[in-house]
Amino acid sequence: MGSAAAEQQPLLLGQDPHGRISDLSSATIEELLEHSIPLRWWARLVAWESRMLWLLSGSSIVVSIFNYMLSFVSLMFVGHLGAVELAGASMASVVIQGLAYGIMLGMASAVQTVCGQAYGAKRYSEMGIICQRAIVLHLGAAVLLTVIYWFSGDILLAIGQSETITEPGQLFTRGLIPQLYAFALACPMQRFLQAQNIVNPLAYMSVGVFLLHTLLTWIVVYVLDYGLLGAALTLSLSWWILVLINALYIVLSPSCKETWTGLSIRAFTGVWPYFKLTVASAVMLCLEIWYFNGLVLLAGFLPNATIELDTMSICMNYWNWDLQFMLGLSTAASIRVGNELGAGHPRVAKFSVVVVNVTSILISIVFTAIVLIFRVGLSELFTSDEEVIDAVSEITPLLAISVFLNGIQPILSGVAIGSGWQAVVAYVNLTAYYIIGLPIGCVLGFKTSLEVAGIWWGMIIGVILQTATLIILTARTNWNKEVENAAARLHRSAE
Template sequence: MCNPKPHFIKSMNTPTPTPTPTPTNYDHPHLHKWPNTSEVIQELKEIGKISGPSAITGLILYSRAMISMLFLGYLGELELAGGSLSIGVANITGYSVISGLAMGMEPICGQAYGAREMRLLGLTLQRTVLLLLSTSIPISFMWMNMKSILVWCNQDVDISSVAHEFIVVAIPDLFFLSVLHPMRIFLRAQGITLPVTYCSLISVVIHVPLNYVLVVGLELGVGGVAAAMAVTNLNVVVLVCFYVWWSGVGRESGFGVTGECFRGWSELLAMAVPNCVAVCLEWWWYELMIMLCGLLENPKSTIAAMGILIQTTSLVYVFPSSLSLGVSTRVSNELGARRPGKARAAAAVGMAGAVGMGMAAMGFAVGMRRRWGRLFTADSEILDLTAAALPIAGLCELGNCPQTTGCGVLRGSARPAVGAQINLGSFYLVGMPAAFVMGFVADLGFAGLWLGLLAAQASCAALMVVVLCRTDWAAEVDRAKEMTAAAAGVGLLPVPGEEECRKSGVSQMRSLDDILCGDDTETETDSLIV
């Protein structure tokens, strides 16, 4: 129940009800039909507080990967090929799985923080770390047999040997990331992002001399590069854990493994598995694109051009990915705090920002199409292929940026299965056939493969917009309340402010529509739909 507004009164003769306390965490949907200018600016600031440092962290981590590639190139062509193959295999079989499973804790932690259920934050962190560590064990055994797997896949024996050396040394990295990913999400759910940025920066500064000592000084070769990557992630883990201990941000969360963290995994797995599928489907697409390049005429040039473009899209992806993280956190926080209007505003502002980001990325790709490839190679054939495909890659970003941000909204509202279904349909039922037809049947070659990606991204973005436009944010608040309670292993949690209403003799309705002044108001559920 809420205080009646003048335009809700049906008749001047109708007596005005006595004002009663209202749960302050529910916001009136009429006030959020469309966010006004001040609300948009405020939401941009809130998203920017999370997305800005996340983007800087992403660029720092990207520079770390580039440093590793430079040292592999220093070792020689065989080491570069073996290391690149190993990194690609590690992405497919390990890193994508760990990253995707970790994202399952985003909606639970974000909504728990919004509902001020700090104990659930700590429990979810512990459960996720245990889940990722358990997953890393079978992946490690697979990596230990990587040479046999690669040779069975008809890869060159010498390159497979180098790749095997790299990936075996990188096995500890799986366990470090099993702690690092959940810690980053745990902090980000609380709006804490800058410490992770500082820790990453310190580690990357150390990464350069560490590579030099291991690769040049101790002459450990490819194994030295892999060891440097793992030690750098270990440094980040140690620094982040020190910050959590020193700052006390985990004190209310009840850190320390207890018997309770071994129970109540159903909600986490329900979020983690679909998120893992969604992430893997997208990551694997790019690896499949490289494999298709090997079937084209002059595969060396097309694979090299594809490598340049994937490095380029990886750099550009840092920005929509960071925006997605910010939007996911904002949506989950507001749903957990029972504010559907603000969750809707965060989604709308984020999607609008993603469109602008996509246009900027397209402008960059088109404007730099003749110059960008020269940063990587002087080969004229590779440069021509890169210049022809870059405008198409830019068009892909028009769909990729909203699609990535939309995935963040779905994560924040605990609907990862929808994102997985969209990725499966768009990339593999639309994009893959289109790439094959345009690249091989229509004989467009390298550019045809990128037209297939364009079809996938356009389909993905369109489906994402349809899903978000049909979102009932009132129902999402109810789902958030139930999921948070289930994950905590308790009954439905009270809404902040509910106790005040109860003391005043006012019944707290579970439906958000009932909060809108009972019989003296119109039912406006539709106004909560994007």
């Protein structure tokens, strides 16, 4: 049998072993991986999967970074209004906006799962229904979150923040209520487009809106002098512009003619199975985002709060930039795995998981080296305070460990989303982060001399445990069974 397979492989790959990578297909790779492949073919298979990965991840990274930059730019302009305004807006962004982002992004990962698998299975008409169903649920969540946004000042006071910070924080958050509804529409629409490998147009839209947002914020804050509320409303406006452009593309583009067939009453049927996956998705991602935001809050309760909070904030800024890059790779991993499972290609899905993880680890090694080499220069970009610079330099090795872990953990989470494991990962996150990591961080931060380094160690321990669990889950996965699960999930969503 081995000799027969060997005879078939050149025919499947083409007579020329140096033929174009683009000539290959998922079906061809799936058939090849069933057999024992000669060593000379592996480089070409890796190149094929890497090409597929970077076609998706390059633009996904751009989308992730520039969507994040909208809020980042707003906070930069707010910082020039005064220290109190910046503190209030930053705290509101971490606590209130972080809560909403966790819920919305988590719910949207269900779109990634089901639409990605539907696209792989060529059930294109189902994708538009799934997107509409997600939008209905997202808007429902936005209505509930509006109450939290409106009473954000009371919430900030309840967690121990001073009235000096809560007043501007509440003003900023109330100005972001329109953005909350824009985010409820943007999340499902972007995942809907990404699931069908439409990523370049999304990248162009994100960059264009970012440039417009920067100009508008400068005009509103500096020229018109509308202050903190003006900055918040401008951020809301920019998100609505992004939503409008996304919607026009979906409705008018020939690329979506098979996947978007117009509004349908079916969006309100078969909601319960999808709702369960949505809740699991929201819990999974919320537990992750709130964990890291909570550690920043803890730094504010340390004895030397100003220095410790500045140190944590600077390090978390660099960690966030690295995370946004890796989230682009995570999105690509989710799309690749979902598409291949939907298409009934378990071996290609497994192969994709291996390639994306090796790629991300290699990138993280480079990023980790940069953090360690430029440990002093990185802090000097944010502050000239020698005490803060020294504190950041001391904690930089821990930042480097976190940057390296970013090359594994988000990617495995992307694989979990593509496979539909959100409920399982939610339990993993609860245990690793809140039952183990957070208590350890509190003990090391408040009961030892480590202070902010102790809190960070708690974060690292939680992430290591979560990552190790996901590695075990992924390594033990029966990918043939996952193909069956994907087919069953699509059948339930069509009911």
